[in-house]
Amino acid sequence: MIRVAVFGASSLVGLTVIERLLKKPEYEIRPVIHSPGNAWGLIRQGLPLMQADMADPTQLAQAIDGYTHVINCALPQPTKLIRNLLDVCLHQKVDRVVNLSCVAVYGIEPGAECAHEDAPLKSPRTSYGTDKLKQDRILEKYVSKGLSCANLCPPAIIGCRSDYLTEIIQHLRNGTLALIDEGNRPINLVHVTNLAAAIELALCAQSVDGKRTFITDAEPTKWADLVRELMPLADGADPPRSIPEELARGLCAKRETSVSLKKIVQSIIANPEIKAQMKKNPGIRFIHRTLKSGQQLLPGRILDSLKGSGISMAKSNDNPWRTANTCFIEQQLQNVRHLTDKAEKQLNYQPETGFAEGMDLFRQWYRNYTGYGDEYWALHRELHRTMTSRNLVTH
Amino acid sequence: MTMTADQPKLRLAIVGAGRITRQSHLPAALGHPEVECCALVDSCEQRSLEVCRDLGVNIPIATQIEDVIEGLDAAVIATPNASHHQIAVACLSRGVHTLIEKPMAVGVEQGQAILLAAERSNAVVAVGYHMRFRQTVTLMKKLLSDGYFGTIHRFSYTFGTDGGWSPVSGYIMDRKSSGGGVLVVSGSHFINRMLYWFGYPSSIEYQDDSQGGPEANALIDVEFSKTEKPIRGRIRLSKTVELPAGFVMETDRGIVVLHDHKDAQITIGESYDDGCRIQLTIKDGEMPQGDEYELQMNDFVEACQQGRNPRVGGSEGLESDRFFQQCYANRMAREMNPFASTAGDAK
Numbered sequence: 001m002i003r004v005a006v007f008g009a010s011s012l013v014g015l016t017v018i019e020r021l022l023k024k025p026e027y028e029i030r031p032v033i034h035s036p037g038n039a040w041g042l043i044r045q046g047l048p049l050m051q052a053d054m055a056d057p058t059q060l061a062q063a064i065d066g067y068t069h070v071i072n073c074a075l076p077q078p079t080k081l082i083r084n085l086l087d088v089c090l091h092q093k094v095d096r097v098v099n100l101s102c103v104a105v106y107g108i109e110p111g112a113e114c115a116h117e118d119a120p121l122k123s124p125r126t127s128y129g130t131d132k133l134k135q136d137r138i139l140e141k142y143v144s145k146g147l148s149c150a151n152l153c154p155p156a157i158i159g160c161r162s163d164y165l166t167e168i169i170q171h172l173r174n175g176t177l178a179l180i181d182e183g184n185r186p187i188n189l190v191h192v193t194n195l196a197a198a199i200e201l202a203l204c205a206q207s208v209d210g211k212r213t214f215i216t217d218a219e220p221t222k223w224a225d226l227v228r229e230l231m232p233l234a235d236g237a238d239p240p241r242s243i244p245e246e247l248a249r250g251l252c253a254k255r256e257t258s259v260s261l262k263k264i265v266q267s268i269i270a271n272p273e274i275k276a277q278m279k280k281n282p283g284i285r286f287i288h289r290t291l292k293s294g295q296q297l298l299p300g301r302i303l304d305s306l307k308g309s310g311i312s313m314a315k316s317n318d319n320p321w322r323t324a325n326t327c328f329i330e331q332q333l334q335n336v337r338h339l340t341d342k343a344e345k346q347l348n349y350q351p352e353t354g355f356a357e358g359m360d361l362f363r364q365w366y367r368n369y370t371g372y373g374d375e376y377w378a379l380h381r382e383l384h385r386t387m388t389s390r391n392l393v394t395h
Numbered sequence: 396m397t398m399t400a401d402q403p404k405l406r407l408a409i410v411g412a413g414r415i416t417r418q419s420h421l422p423a424a425l426g427h428p429e430v431e432c433c434a435l436v437d438s439c440e441q442r443s444l445e446v447c448r449d450l451g452v453n454i455p456i457a458t459q460i461e462d463v464i465e466g467l468d469a470a471v472i473a474t475p476n477a478s479h480h481q482i483a484v485a486c487l488s489r490g491v492h493t494l495i496e497k498p499m500a501v502g503v504e505q506g507q508a509i510l511l512a513a514e515r516s517n518a519v520v521a522v523g524y525h526m527r528f529r530q531t532v533t534l535m536k537k538l539l540s541d542g543y544f545g546t547i548h549r550f551s552y553t554f555g556t557d558g559g560w561s562p563v564s565g566y567i568m569d570r571k572s573s574g575g576g577v578l579v580v581s582g583s584h585f586i587n588r589m590l591y592w593f594g595y596p597s598s599i600e601y602q603d604d605s606q607g608g609p610e611a612n613a614l615i616d617v618e619f620s621k622t623e624k625p626i627r628g629r630i631r632l633s634k635t636v637e638l639p640a641g642f643v644m645e646t647d648r649g650i651v652v653l654h655d656h657k658d659a660q661i662t663i664g665e666s667y668d669d670g671c672r673i674q675l676t677i678k679d680g681e682m683p684q685g686d687e688y689e690l691q692m693n694d695f696v697e698a699c700q701q702g703r704n705p706r707v708g709g710s711e712g713l714e715s716d717r718f719f720q721q722c723y724a725n726r727m728a729r730e731m732n733p734f735a736s737t738a739g740d741a742k
Contacts, residue, residue, distance in 0.1 A: 037561025
């Protein structure tokens with residue numbers, strides 16, 4: 001019996017790996033969550049859940065006590081929290097830790113050499129990539145202390161419940177997704193079931209080195225392939241427009257220099273250490289609430305970007321790319337395909353779910369869970385449309 | 396117990412020191428000039444102490460209602476759903492008026508016991524469907540009753556968040572404690588409004604994604620056949636998928652929209668058209684406005700003082716509970732359930 005404690009159990013990956021391992025009698029699973037509010041995907045299954053705050057080593061020790069393997073699917077944590085987790089794993093002589101890194105550590109424009117994991121690293125230039133990179137380095141230190149760790153490195157995660165896909169659908173509907181080279185740039189994807197399979201392999205692999213290991217899907221997918229699969233859910237929207245590469249670069253460069261206020265506010269609000277302190281200190285909670293409510297006072301342009309809808313390059317409304325989402329443009333500029341040679345060799349990794357099959361399942365899930373296309377969809381669409389309606393008169 | 400204007404303040408206990416007490420019930424009670432908060436009751440003393448500390452108040456603390464019940468006129472019950480019944484009956488049987496967080500009870504039988512205890516002691520039972528204190532909810536009822544919209548053809552209500560409210564006790568993780576999932580936790584507010592607007596449906600079809608725990612997604616089809624032409628409705632609720640929160644109704648007069656936030660207004664527009672929408676509002680001063688929990692507390696206190704029914708009384712709470720029970724009892728078979736095949740895609 002392999003006893004596995006899964007941290008970040010309520011995340012898409014956590015949930016999928018738990019569902020996978022529960023079907024196998026050789027595993028005993030302990031899903032560990034931070035708070036129940038986001039754990040409904042687990043709650044509905046009636047599983048016994050354990051709550052643990054990673055800021056509290058005592059709670060961590062209780063969560064891991066008696067478990068031989070640990071999977072960490074939690075969002076990037078402050079360095080202190082990941083150290084807490086690895087300290088407890090080391091102290092309790094856990095047999096294997098499987099951690100999730102992310103290709104974001106290679107930066108927003110990785111070179112062709114980043115097809116392989118050992119490519120030299122530049123600054124990630126995103127807070128997410130930076131946090132993941134710090135986490136990777138801490139993990140390596142614990143490997144040198146004797147902790148057996150696998151560090152899987154996925155790109156964008158697709159599959160049922162994927163936020164990444166639902167966000168793209170929203171941009172397709174809004175006309176805010178722009179494609180470079182008519183969508184012929186590569187897109188690095190991993191289906192969540194393939195990632196869950198890789199995590200299982202990493203739990204049991206003979207030897208792991210604690211260094212990043214790319215886990216991606218097998219097929220060389222392009223942006224146009226993904227858009228083609230999602231257009232049936234775009235509610236009749238026009239296909240996305242093509243954007244010249246130079247213009248795309250200009251949009252992204254402008255974004256980097258124009259959102260410092262956004263980054264400051266966002267990082268303060270999202271910082272888990274501040275969240276943890278809030279519980280104890282009413283004063284900090286007040287500041288946090290003020291900052292959150294203060295977001296509403298920000299200019300609309302910055303507010304739009306806080307909501308993830310992209311940043312305008314110019315103030316002029318004549319610019320047709322004003323509303324184009326820059327996050328997805330940046331991803332297209334990466335123009336590299338991460339290869340899984342190491343995963344195949346070290347973990348015997350072979351993707352189980354193909355791209356077309358995975359997207360078919362996603363569309364089915366999306367229709368069932370959002371009501372897209374059902375007999376009430378016309379009413380539902382009216383609700384969407386009036387959310388932003390400005391043409392009201394008082395009666 | 397009927398109070399008069401020259402009587403002392405209403406001696407109120409709040410039972411349950413969770414998030415809803417901290418954020419809403421206790422501030423509403425503390426801000427009411429005719430209420431004396433004389434106890435905060437929670438089985439976890441530390442939780443009560445933290446609430447008092449954070450709000451900067453000094454309220455006597457107890458770990459069970461029986462310890463303070465003798466000195467009370469009224470109680471707010473904001474504990475895990477499955478405990479409402481026992482605490483409410485204990486209060487009501489001693490003549491203590493109660494405002495019970497929604498749902499009033501888990502199941503019709505428990506709800507009926509609450510009403511019986513209230514009837515015997517002539518005490519007030521109010522149920523915490525705070526959204527009923529929105530002006531638009533009352534306005535919609537009036538417009539429907541007056542036939543303003545002409546024939547109603549069908550309606551849709553959706554509410555969906557990716558996660559959300561996290562109660563301090565974590566009771567939502569246990570179906571026995573919560574009495575249900577998204578239907579009871581999030582959907583109950585709309586169900587209560589729907590019953591207020593349209594009455595009890597003649598037909599209910601229910602599906603959800605529960606695999607033993609409280610459901611995270613639910614789909615309910617209802618039909619109301621009291622009108623000449625039956626009104627059909629679909630309610631879609633989710634705790635895992637973001638959906639716009641609001642009510643849309645197809646009527647002879649146009650498409651009626653009411654978004655699910657406190658400042659939203661009722662609007663009517665051309666069918667599925669981007670044309671101009673008309674906004675319907677109540678005249679200023681016709682109905683009180685303000686924080687819904689404060690309005691709810693005002694209503695409860697007045698009901699206790701005047702011996703009148705509160706805006707949302709026990710009978711209405713019971714109708715909602717009956718609806719939930721009927722849904723869960725008639726959950727659609729797995730092979731008919733769209734949630735069953737694609738809850739996830741794990742192999």
